[in-house]
Amino acid sequence: STATSPVAVEKMDxxxxxxxxxxxxxxxxxxxxxxYHARNLSNGESVAIKVISKNKxxxxxxxxxxxxxxxxxxxxxxxxxVKLFEVLATKTKIYFVMEFVKGGELFAKVAKGRFSEDLGxxxxxxxxxxxxxxxxxxxxxxxxxxxxxxxxxxxxxxxxDFGLSAVTDQVRHxxxxxxxxxxxxxxAPEILAxxxxxxxxVDVWSCGVILFVxxxxxxxxxxxxxxxxxxxxxxxxxxxPKWMSPDLKRFLSRLLDTNPKTxxxxxxxxxxxxFKKGYxxxxxxx
Ligand code: ADP
Ligand code: MG
Numbered sequence: 001s002t003a004t005s006p007v008a009v010e011k012m013d014x015x016x017x018x019x020x021x022x023x024x025x026x027x028x029x030x031x032x033x034x035x036y037h038a039r040n041l042s043n044g045e046s047v048a049i050k051v052i053s054k055n056k057x058x059x060x061x062x063x064x065x066x067x068x069x070x071x072x073x074x075x076x077x078x079x080x081x082v083k084l085f086e087v088l089a090t091k092t093k094i095y096f097v098m099e100f101v102k103g104g105e106l107f108a109k110v111a112k113g114r115f116s117e118d119l120g121x122x123x124x125x126x127x128x129x130x131x132x133x134x135x136x137x138x139x140x141x142x143x144x145x146x147x148x149x150x151x152x153x154x155x156x157x158x159x160x161d162f163g164l165s166a167v168t169d170q171v172r173h174x175x176x177x178x179x180x181x182x183x184x185x186x187x188a189p190e191i192l193a194x195x196x197x198x199x200x201x202v203d204v205w206s207c208g209v210i211l212f213v214x215x216x217x218x219x220x221x222x223x224x225x226x227x228x229x230x231x232x233x234x235x236x237x238x239x240x241p242k243w244m245s246p247d248l249k250r251f252l253s254r255l256l257d258t259n260p261k262t263x264x265x266x267x268x269x270x271x272x273x274x275f276k277k278g279y280x281x282x283x284x285x286x
Contacts, residue, residue, distance in 0.1 A: 046100040099158075121277060123214060140163070146214075200266070240252060
């Protein structure tokens with residue numbers, strides 16, 4: 001019957017989504033997701049909708065894991081985390097309806113030139129505030145990089161897709177896409193070792209790479225040859241530029257400690273002299 005044909009499923013998708021939202025222009029395009037600007041028809045407000053195709057997704061318990069994670073994410077309320085409003089899922093697609101963030105990617109801004117230590121510190125404080133908040137609720141990002149950090153109208157940072165990497169990993173596992181996409185430059189050495197890892201520790205490592213990029217203007221571990229890049233990450237081989245303050249150099253060596261057991265923790269980060277300067281505990285309600 002027509003009810004099970006691919007065409008009928010597409011129509012159901014459209015009805016579920018377009019009764020509530022008017023889809024606008026394409027904002028960004030990832031390896032397996034497209035993000036659109038959209039308007040909420042009930043109040044006229046702007047939202048961003050991320051559409052993930054799950055062509056080959058199986059029935060399994062996969063979707064229930066994904067739904068549990070999403071329900072936690074929907075409860076995350078933090079000034080530096082992109083808010084997830086709702087998730088619509090159909091047979092072929094997952095739609096993440098999110099807060100619309102106007103100012104683009106932090107990546108684009110740092111690509112124009114490195115930041116002063118003070119500006120780097122401001123973004124890093126906002127990042128750590130968001131990451132710490134999520135860790136305390138058992139949510140790990142696992143794909144932190146400047147491409148996933150957006151800027152709002154006030155020039156404040158918003159972490160995008162918090163926890164979605166776990167969800168999209170699951171989609172990948174189910175056969176949609178097995179190719180590793182994006183730059184591996186932010187991956188912690190223990191992930192490369194493939195012996196299991198602590199989600200909090202790998203996020204701290206990625207935050208270290210991000211801080212290095214913001215203040216140095218280039219990646220700490222880089223090589224045109226992927227295997228050589230992995231080798232450098234594995235060895236924790238990086239050199240800080242001459243102009244960096246000794247405090248920041250020491251701080252980076254604690255963030256980019258290849259041993260996850262001795263690597264600095266979020267609580268220790270917040271007490272570190274370089275981090276603390278001008279830090280006001282970011283206030284929010286839960
Ligand atoms: P992928 O997982 O495929 O990388 P992302 O969620 O990172 O997809 O989104 C791709 C791009 O779309 C982002 O890099 C950003 O430029 C844009 N984008 C994503 N979410 C939003 C949002 N909430 N508001 C504005 N732009 C967004
Ligand atoms: Mg992304």
